[in-house]
Amino acid sequence: MDTANPGTLVLDAADRARAAELLARFVDDYEDSVANRPILPDVDRDTLAKLLAEPFPAEGVGVEGFFADLHDRILPNSTTVAHPRFLAYVQGPPNGIAPYADAITAVLNQNCNFWQLSPAASVVERSVIQWLAGLYDLGPAAGGVLTNGGSGATKDAITTALADRRPYFRERGLQTGAPPLVLYTSEEAHRCVDKAAAILGIGLANVRHIPTDDAYRMRVDLLTEAIAADREAGLEPFCVVATAGTVTSGSIDPLGPIADLCEREDLWLHVDGAYGALFVLADSAKEQFAPMSRADSIALDPHKMLFTPYEAGALLVKDATKLRAAFAFSSSYLTIAEDDLMLDFMDYGPQLSRSFKALKVWAALRTFGIDTFREAAERCLRLARRLGERVAAEPGLELMNPVTLTAVCVRVSGRSDEEHPRLLAQLLEEGTALLGPALLNGRPGIRACVTNHRTTEADIDLIADRLATFASR
Ligand SMILES: Cc1ncc(COP(=O)(O)O)c(C=O)c1O
Known part of the structure; x- marks a missing residue:
């Protein structure tokens, strides 16, 4: 190692200066080249196979060696998520303060389990949660926790709903001889809902996927019927997972009527807003999210529309005491006096050791200001509408979905089902864009999802x- 301190895990001043210089150069070079990099790398399998096979060195390669590895092996085999025409899936490029916030997170290395190990971090996380809960008017008793993503947030929300429904859930699990609990979601829901039901022991047989209308929104009439039929059959409906921004088409389920139904039927209403909920920031979209004030819980993803680097999801719960009731455990080795300012976030989710995820969210909100995020959300919506209008105006293209948020699904007339994936591959190969596949009503298409603050009208x-050229051929 090029360090004057062999055998220690601390860098000396010269190494620190070199590491800082190399890091700064790496960040700058990446920023300058991002639009010209290949969106998907031409993966060098030999290099990656060697990476897997080679033993770690007994004597370190040092700071220079580490950065050389980054340049030679990691960077050329990494996906350019920040490319302006990366419009596949629901991914956002990180915002500009992210690398620095993440570096500081590593330096401070706060353990956000209980407040003594992370006093400021606890308050920062609280402030982020409080701001998020305020976006949906969840009320004074609301709280929540940052998670590793939307899937985790939905799983923890359903855990909370189970604990709320069956107070003895913790002791006896679901094996109590009571009627099976049933969960309702739509056919267009994200697979994280099924995954949560499977993990939690609800069982996929007890998840109802309610059909959608012609705009891919859950049909409340069929939901009502399904609940009645299950009650009739002696089952116990307990939770509806509505979606604010379905993963394929960006549709928003009829949240108001679903909230009415949940109230009447005494069901937990969880809203999966992993993709869509943060579009509440955009004036042109926010009205659609107003009924979310009635949700029992909401999942959303700062690592999407707040453009924080992975991982940052959030779970909001209308009555935070229910979240705590589901997750707080006592143990002899963790006895911390409660504090009314600083929370013990280990009591609000499944993790004990937790990173200071809130810093990157807080840093972005502070650095750029809320208006910049409002504008970014609005711009993504505007660009998606522009694409939707272009597609709709092109006789050889079919717009497969109403453009509610930023997902635009396109079917090229005269092209078979099998040709659509080939068109996607062609768009990528020629460097036009990385778009994703869509499947709506059993028909394949091409999906562009504008959750990218770098994308332009051009x-x-x-x-x-x-x-359009695909269509005319
Ligand atoms: C509607 C919806 N729910 C859940 C998720 C999963 O989110 P995450 O990848 O953060 O777990 C996504 C991801 O795109 C999504 O679109």
Whole structure:
């Protein structure tokens, strides 16, 4: 190692200076080259196989060696998520303060389990949660926790709903001889709902996937019927997972009527807003999220529309005492006096040791200000509408979904089901864009999802022009 302190895990001043210089250069070079990098790398399998096979060195390669590895082996085999025409899945490029916030997180290395190990971090996380809960008017008793993503947040929300429904859930689990609990969601729901039901022991046989209307929104009439039929059959409905921004089409389930039904039927209402909920920041969209004030819980993803780096999800619960009731455990080795300012976040979710995820969210909100995020959300919506309008105006293209948020699904006329994935591959190979597959009503299409603060009108027009040429051929 090029360090004057062999055998220690501390860098000396010269190494620190070199590491800082190399890091700064790495960040700058990446920023300058991001739009010109291949969106998906031409993966060098030999290099990666060697990476897997080679033993770790007994004597370290040092700071220079580490950065050389980054340049030679990691960077060329990494996906350029921040490319302006990366419009697949629901991914956002990180915001500009992210690398620095993450570096500080590592330096401070707060353990956000209980407040003594992370006093400021606890309050920072609280402030982020409080701001998020305020976006949906969840009321004074609301609380929550940052999670590793939307899937985790939905799983923890359903755990909370189970604990709320069956107070003895913790001791006896679901094996109590009571009627099976049933959960309702739509056919367009994200697979994280099924996954949570499977993990939690609810069983997929007890998850109802309610059909959707022609705009891919859950049909409340069929939901009502399904609940009645299950009660009739002696089962116990307990939870509805509605979606605010379905993963394929960006549709928003009829949240008001679903909230009415949940109230009447005494069901927990969870809203999966992992993709869509943060579009509440955009003036042109926020009205659609108003009924979320009636949700018992909400999952959302700062690592999408707040453009924080992975991982940052959030779970909000209308009555935070229910979240705590589901997750707080006492133990002899963790006895911390409660504090009314600083929370013990280990009591609000499944993790004990937790990173200071809140810093990157807080840093972004402080650095850029809320208005910048409002504008970014609005811009993504505007660009998606522009693409939707271009597609709708093109006789050879079919717009498969109403553009509610930023997902635009396109079917090219005259092209078979099998050709659509090939068109996707072609768009990528020629460097036009990385778009994703769509499957709506059993028909494949091409899906662009604008959750990218770097995308411009020119990028959208390039994609629309190219799709039009597919249609005319
Ligand atoms: C509607 C919806 N729910 C859940 C998720 C999962 O979120 P995460 O990847 O953060 O777990 C996604 C991801 O795109 C999504 O679109």
